[in-house]
Amino acid sequence: MLSFLKFFVIGFVGLTVLYGLLSIYVRSLVRERLEQDWEDEGSIGARDDYVQKGLDDYAHSLRPKLLLGVYILPLITFCVIFYMTNFM
Amino acid sequence: MRYVKWTLIALIVLIVGSFVHYTLPQHDIVRVVGTNTERTIIPTNRAMFWSSGEPTRDVQFIQTVKANGKTMEYRNEDTGWGWPPYFKFDTSSLYTEASDAESDKAAPEWYSITHYGWRNEVLSIFPNAIAIKPVAGPDAKIVPWVNIIILVFLAIVILLIWRMWVQFRERTIDPLVEDAGEAWDAVDDKADAFKDSARDKARGIKGWFAGLRK
Numbered sequence: 001m002l003s004f005l006k007f008f009v010i011g012f013v014g015l016t017v018l019y020g021l022l023s024i025y026v027r028s029l030v031r032e033r034l035e036q037d038w039e040d041e042g043s044i045g046a047r048d049d050y051v052q053k054g055l056d057d058y059a060h061s062l063r064p065k066l067l068l069g070v071y072i073l074p075l076i077t078f079c080v081i082f083y084m085t086n087f088m
Numbered sequence: 089m090r091y092v093k094w095t096l097i098a099l100i101v102l103i104v105g106s107f108v109h110y111t112l113p114q115h116d117i118v119r120v121v122g123t124n125t126e127r128t129i130i131p132t133n134r135a136m137f138w139s140s141g142e143p144t145r146d147v148q149f150i151q152t153v154k155a156n157g158k159t160m161e162y163r164n165e166d167t168g169w170g171w172p173p174y175f176k177f178d179t180s181s182l183y184t185e186a187s188d189a190e191s192d193k194a195a196p197e198w199y200s201i202t203h204y205g206w207r208n209e210v211l212s213i214f215p216n217a218i219a220i221k222p223v224a225g226p227d228a229k230i231v232p233w234v235n236i237i238i239l240v241f242l243a244i245v246i247l248l249i250w251r252m253w254v255q256f257r258e259r260t261i262d263p264l265v266e267d268a269g270e271a272w273d274a275v276d277d278k279a280d281a282f283k284d285s286a287r288d289k290a291r292g293i294k295g296w297f298a299g300l301r302k
Binding site: 021031086087 | 168169170173174175176177178219251252255256259
């Protein structure tokens with residue numbers, strides 16, 4: 001029972017670290033692309049406003065929610081391995 | 089220095105390689121000749137090659153012979169929730185299946201045993217059997233799909249970590265270094281300006297003195 005808890009707690013902490021790092025990384029990519037877009041469109045208006053608006057749009061879109069797959073995919077993998085090892 | 093670097097790299101590759109080789113599942117095509125349970129004393133310095141538990145306990149073993157006549161012995165232990173993450177809880181069922189799979193030389197029945205770990209006679213360590221499946225014959229080939237998926241996934245993870253690091257350096261560290269460089273240049277310029285003005289002043293004073301002498 002204790003090792004079961006240990007497995008899930010360590011797994012959850014590890015995945016949370018991964019989730020945090022990934023969301024920072026993807027946000028950074030989005031910001032970089034927005035800055036590039038602003039330049040390509042002819043540098044119209046304030047750059048910071050343009051980038052900030054783009055980041056807000058990103059935050060409200062579906063894409064950051066896809067990162068929750070970081071939790072879901074390992075859970076599915078765990079279920080598959082568990083089934084394959086013990087019941088196949 | 090170059091030797092130190094390459095020795096270190098070789099060492100890391102060796103350690104990671106051994107770890108992956110020990111942990112990933114492998115398949116042996118064997119004929120099961122027996123199963124037994126043995127009272128085993130596990131030395132503490134080799135405990136990592138066994139499941140966790142009491143150092144003295146009953147361990148189940150599966151004895152097999154390969155097509156080339158060489159022998160192979162497996163231990164049959166739960167991995168439970170620990171490492172490696174096979175989540176094996178069906179040790180008793182596997183023991184029954186292995187006992188049911190026994191055959192002799194005259195009428196051999198071939199089985200594929202999925203296992204992880206190493207057999208080493210000197211250290212008395214055994215691979216842990218995970219599953220047993222009947223196969224057509226001793227030449228049966230098994231495509232290691234699980235290993236392919238895991239290794240591809242590992243490669244993707246390494247690539248991702250590298251890309252994340254590059255991105256972090258480009259977007260966070262480099263601008264900081266640039267700022268520091270600019271700040272340093274500004275200090276430098278100020279110092280130069282101060283030096284110039286001091287020199288001018290000195291010249292002015294010298295000139296004044298020279299004027300006095302005339």
